[in-house]
Amino acid sequence: MIVTKEKTLEEILGFLTPHKKILVVGCDGCTTPPRGLREAKTYTMLVEMSGKLKNKNFECKATTVAKQCDNHDCATTLTPQTENVDAILSLACGVGVQTLVEVFPEIPIYPGQNTVFLGSQDRDNATMYEKCKSCGDCLLGETGGVCPVTRCPKGIMNGPCGGCVEGKCEVPYEIRDENGKVIKTIQKDCAWYQIYERLKKVDRLDLFVKYRPPRDRIVSGSPRILEGV
């Protein structure tokens, strides 16, 4: 799923200040945590209340679409609601925001979220972990289902490197506050150590010892397109 993190209210208000009538658009697709109608309603209240504190009267409406990255979906669902709207605040990922811009080129559209990564959810610990970089050249078949492109900070193909000690990576996860200050670090498992363990378990160390040549960066070079879908 696509993991997003809300932008600060201060940044959002900075975007919206020149406008009055705001349509807050959620997305019922893969954005995680959920950013649907309920969240859109919450944002309308937050924006209106914060505006009032600054003597600014916003008029917000909340709505949502099934998938904000689907241009047809956005056009059919949102067109009737965009009349007399000064600006749109999108709660979707960056793809959703850009799709809205293409569907409604005449309306200023702002992101309410920072799109952070493609991740999996650890419900027990209420934590999301980045697991895929959508590199377009999936290696999981030969790395025991553990992605070195994403989970090794160096993204190396022939690890582990010298920074792996007792199965742990030399580069910790860093949890930062809204000012970018590190508030917590977590020692994480070395992806290549996990690959070794996993391949050993399934008796496929032949894959571990295999030399992997340099990656063809053309495959993952942005921007990419995929036709015929």
Next chain:
Amino acid sequence: MGEAFSELMKRIKAGKFVYTGELEPHKSTEIAEVVEWARTLKATGKIIAANVTDNPQSVGAISSLAASYIIQKDAGLEVIYQLRTSDRNRLALVSDLLGASLLGIRNVLALTGDHIKKGDTPQSMSVHDLDGTQLVDLIHKMVYEGKDLSGNEIHGPRPQFNIGAAGNPNFEPVEAEALKLERKAKVGVDFFQTQVVFDVNTALRFLDAIEHLGVPVLIGIFPPKSLGQAEYFDEFVPGVRVPEEFLEKFKKFKDLPDKKERKAKITEYNIEYFADFVKEVQKKPVCKGIHIMAVGYPEVIGPIIESAEKG
């Protein structure tokens, strides 16, 4: 094993046990101190070549290529030019390697390098277009096929490099390290230099695990000048463990009130400990030398080697 282009490799091929040293250029516009240390290493008459570090611990420093050239020219000591993939893509690596060839460099140590976040510019982008093993592959293709990794031809005579790579005897499990080094052997590494190791049994176990690869190994040692340095290795250098008996000895030396006597005792113990260490690892045929990382501690280098040579 490929051709021997460097003095280092020629000696290894001739069956001689070799010793290499370490030179660390800093974030500075001056290099005189490093050249002086290179002269000191050369004056021992035992050190055949020295590594010139490339942004060690991801701390930006004088280009290892520029430093390597100056050291070879001014100190007359052969260098092992360290090159890491953390800071350069494959285009820049080829460019630097072609420059190194022109400047008469004959040994390259191919490294992945520490992550940028570990250094003094953590906001920077970590490149890693290649990893250390792929860099070995690149250099091998340049030397033996006259091509880069994309198959583009390199004009003129082929560069003459002997290719080194890093190994870590401290890695657990040693079987995984051996498989990793097998990959490097497959793509044409000429010699391995290792991370610092203090425990002789760890070194011997490592040598046994990679003996079948047939790649000469230079085991890394670092005689510490003080208890603080020994403890630093034990606690902060990834994977390095200093044996308890070693630390205990240094703790006792620390209690000696006379600074001169303390220094003498530490040096004496380092010589005894590491000469014995060298004698032991030397028994393994795959061990072809020792990489002594004793920056600023010249008084131990000659005596360790002489004492080990006495047998």
